[in-house]
Amino acid sequence: MQGVPSTFNSTRDAAEFRLARHRPGVELYRAHIVRHAFDPHTHDGFGLGAIESGVERFRYRGADHLAPPDSLVMMNPDELHTGRAETEGGWHYRMAYIEPSVVADVTGEPGWWFSDVVREDLPSARQITALLDALWQAREPLAFDSLLLQLLSLFRAHARVPRKAIDGAPARFAPVVDYLHAHLAQRLTLDELAAVAGLSPFHFLRQFQAQHHATPQQMLMAFRLAEAKRRLSRGEAPAQVAAAVGLADQAHLTRAFARRYGVTPARYQRALRC
Numbered sequence: 001m002q003g004v005p006s007t008f009n010s011t012r013d014a015a016e017f018r019l020a021r022h023r024p025g026v027e028l029y030r031a032h033i034v035r036h037a038f039d040p041h042t043h044d045g046f047g048l049g050a051i052e053s054g055v056e057r058f059r060y061r062g063a064d065h066l067a068p069p070d071s072l073v074m075m076n077p078d079e080l081h082t083g084r085a086e087t088e089g090g091w092h093y094r095m096a097y098i099e100p101s102v103v104a105d106v107t108g109e110p111g112w113w114f115s116d117v118v119r120e121d122l123p124s125a126r127q128i129t130a131l132l133d134a135l136w137q138a139r140e141p142l143a144f145d146s147l148l149l150q151l152l153s154l155f156r157a158h159a160r161v162p163r164k165a166i167d168g169a170p171a172r173f174a175p176v177v178d179y180l181h182a183h184l185a186q187r188l189t190l191d192e193l194a195a196v197a198g199l200s201p202f203h204f205l206r207q208f209q210a211q212h213h214a215t216p217q218q219m220l221m222a223f224r225l226a227e228a229k230r231r232l233s234r235g236e237a238p239a240q241v242a243a244a245v246g247l248a249d250q251a252h253l254t255r256a257f258a259r260r261y262g263v264t265p266a267r268y269q270r271a272l273r274c
Helices: 100-107 122-137 141-156 174-182 190-197 201-212 216-233 238-244 250-261 265-273
Strands: 014-019 026-033 038-041 046-053 056-060 063-067 071-075 081-085 091-098 118-120
Touching (some): 026 122, 038 250, 046 122, 091 122, 174 216, 190 201, 216 238, 238 250
Antiparallel strands (some): 046 091, 056 063, 071 118
16 A cells, blocks of 8 residues: 555554645545554644544643544644554544635635544544545546535534634734744744743743643644645655755654654655655
């Protein structure tokens, strides 16, 4: 199966990606993970999918979660999370990573947000698994887009719209998060980020970690790898990508990318070409 990285510890581990060329902002993913443990990472879009078999354990928003068979997974964009198998035989799952702008265009409802990251719902999970499989097989743009609407319609029952109605206030450190996005290739300092937030350095560090359940450096690395993934999907050379996102070299990119996404950059690009 294409997408099996050389860095996996088990030959049973496999991960595949697929893009819809006519519909930017949508990425499909399917995997069976037994031994691999994903480092903290983010996705630009919502991570929407279902567990087919086995149990996944992951950390999200500062808490550990278990996703059993026939459960839905609903991750919000830019949220750091991990992932590893909780059961001996690993877990099979399918996901669609859909950028917020695409969700808004398809549904006509901007501001989706999910308060529950896992929900056990056998009928919906099996419908979603079937839809994700059909999306993977779809070769005609019209068929793909029709299935995408069906998929989002099923997840709509679990979404909150708009996000501000839940949170009640904008994210406290939004300017810092924007600054991290804008300076991926630079060597940032704690003093620099604290100045953006208008706080003393270590007070900023404590407050940032309390709010985001991650340090600024962990978030910066997650953003760097998410940007690397975007650039690789456009066909940019791994060495060029590593330099553009502030990583030491191509080897650093390969190690970090495989830990977060389960495939090496080269295998990820080959999977997309196929």
